[in-house]
Amino acid sequence: MEYSLEIDSTPNTVPGGTGILLLHPSTGETDRMDTEFLKTDTDHFLVISTRTTAREVKQKLEYYDVDERRADILDTLSIERGYSRRSSDNVHYVAAPDDVDGIVEQVRAFLDDHDGKLRVSFDSITELAYYAGEDAALEAVERIIAELVEHDAIGLFHLSEEVHGDDVVDEFRALFDGVVDLDEDGSVTAEF
16 A cells, blocks of 8 residues: 655655654654644544643644544553543553553554554654653564554654764664654755
């Protein structure tokens, strides 16, 4: 299955199973890129959020005019922070943002439960590494990419270059089929 991409400097389409690393200096422009990725050529999508709560993800989707009926959200923060949670068919929770097994299991369940063109956005690997450690974050990404390949889905994974050493960024880079580099000035380069 082929998926269209609407991100500057990227190929027009990528095959199912493609993992894309979004390297960025700050979170400013990432919401726009993330939502363009999610609303293009998609039947269902999952947003894994280690940076914001489900309520904030919904606000982002609404602001950027993304069809929420296609959305599932995995909120990794609310339970640990003691926020009230409203369970629904499309909002899921894990106990804590370092619950790597729980996150991977939720990705697998989402991909098993939906048909058609499926996308996963992971916002952000940097936050997962903060909570669970860089080795656990690398392992989680590897496991999620394996699920994308098995289910013919694609994924966009956010990583802040400023936080990690060059060697760690290179380890993450090596896991992906494509790397999109967002500069401070908003310009984009990509390597696939």
